[in-house]
Amino acid sequence: xxxxxxxxxxxxxxxxxxxxGKVVREGIGLSFHYYAPTTSVVVVPVSSIxxxxxxxxxxxxxxxxxxxxxxxxxxxxxxxxxxxxxxxYNLKKNMYLSDDPGKLAQRVIxxxxxxxxxxxxxxxxxxxxxSSERLARSITQEIARNExxxxxxxxxxxxxxxxxxxxxxxxxxxxxxxxxxxxxxADNALYERRNASIEQERxxxxxELSTEIAVETxxxxxRETQLDAERxxxxxxxxxxxxxxxxxxxxxxxxxELIELAIVNKKAEADARAYELSAIMNSLQNVAPNVLQALTxxxxxxxxxxxxxxxxxxxxxxxxxxxxxxPDLLQGLIAKPDGIAAPAGRGAGGR
Numbered sequence: 518x519x520x521x522x523x524x525x526x527x528x529x530x531x532x533x534x535x536x537x538g539k540v541v542r543e544g545i546g547l548s549f550h551y552y553a554p555t556t557s558v559v560v561v562p563v564s565s566i567x568x569x570x571x572x573x574x575x576x577x578x579x580x581x582x583x584x585x586x587x588x589x590x591x592x593x594x595x596x597x598x599x600x601x602x603x604x605x606y607n608l609k610k611n612m613y614l615s616d617d618p619g620k621l622a623q624r625v626i627x628x629x630x631x632x633x634x635x636x637x638x639x640x641x642x643x644x645x646x647x648s649s650e651r652l653a654r655s656i657t658q659e660i661a662r663n664e665x666x667x668x669x670x671x672x673x674x675x676x677x678x679x680x681x682x683x684x685x686x687x688x689x690x691x692x693x694x695x696x697x698x699x700x701x702x703a704d705n706a707l708y709e710r711r712n713a714s715i716e717q718e719r720x721x722x723x724x725e726l727s728t729e730i731a732v733e734t735x736x737x738x739x740r741e742t743q744l745d746a747e748r749x750x751x752x753x754x755x756x757x758x759x760x761x762x763x764x765x766x767x768x769x770x771x772x773x774e775l776i777e778l779a780i781v782n783k784k785a786e787a788d789a790r791a792y793e794l795s796a797i798m799n800s801l802q803n804v805a806p807n808v809l810q811a812l813t814x815x816x817x818x819x820x821x822x823x824x825x826x827x828x829x830x831x832x833x834x835x836x837x838x839x840x841x842x843x844p845d846l847l848q849g850l851i852a853k854p855d856g857i858a859a860p861a862g863r864g865a866g867g868r
Contacts, residue, residue, distance in 0.1 A: 523550050524608055526560065531595050533559040543595075553608075559599050560606040560613075565591040565674055568622045572630050574637040576645045580687055584633055586653070586678040590625055590671050597670030621669065628663055629676065632656045642683060643691075649678040 525548035526532045534542040534549060535557040542549060545563055571585045592598050602617035636652050637645055653676050660666055660673045683691065 521550060521552055522608070524548065524558070529562060529564045531561040531563050531592075533561075533595070533599065535559060551608075558606045558608055559604045561592055561595045561598060561604050562618075563592070565589050566622065568626060570626045570629060572633070574634050576637055576640055576642045578641045580642040580645075581684055582637065582642070582645055583680070583682045583684075584637070584652075584678065585680045585682070586629075586676065588625060588629055588676040589674040591674060592670060593672045594670030597668065601669060621671070624669065625666070625671065625673075628660060628665060629656055632659045642687070646681050646683065646691075649681055652681070653678045 526546050528546035531545050532543065532547040533540050534547070534551065536551075536555055551558070567587060567589050569585075569587045571583065573581055573583050576582055598604070598621070602621055603613075603615040604618055605614045606612070607614050633652065633656060636648075636655055640648055657673065657676045660676070666673065682688065
């Protein structure tokens, strides 16, 4: 009554009580009595403020894109903010006296729009569509260094780019082009797979041929080794034959020498016997034949003497009338070995 009132604010509100143009009290979530005719109240939100935005920009290749996103900020220096903008609160109507609190969000959006425009002008359409995360990071860094943001006493807590979309005609063209690229990539993948299969088959055949060549080479090496071994054996056999031939030749030469020496010796013996017989014959030229016959029978075996006797009998067979040979004499000649005379007695008789 009489203009005195009581007011209570929420913990999400920073309150400045101004009386006669001076701040007499300030803080978060205050409650106090005030005299309405002389007291003004400035209320600044403490919590963060989410501001969505959407605007069109032109890319480097003159294509229009729509950038949609959201930024979040909060007031950190209440004195700076209230010095630039009017946050005076009408306690009776529970509303701000001016529209400045709404202008703060628009100022932040304008700063973000300027920075977005700067980034979009440097990117072609394809890169711009795919640059949401990079664009958000770049704009956030630029806003953090912006002097106007600092003067407003606010802090950017976050910025998200939800979509960067071209117009419908451009989007359909990009979709068609992307579709053609996908189909072309699919065809290339098919061709590459077929080429890879052909290449693999070629490698398999090359490996098979290489294996066959290696097998044939190994067989050739084995055959050459066998031929070398056979050649060595043949050479050894030829060497042995040559050695045997040399040995046989030397032996035959020795035999030839022995034969020649034997011939010489036989000839010398024959000459000696001829000389001996010549000497004997010369000495026996004047000896009577009967004496020579008697001399030849000296020391002769009885069987031989009997054989000579039979020979003489045969020579004088015309003069012999009758010849009797006893069985004892024949038995003795047959049974007795050489060198044993037949027993004396009745032998042969003739008349």
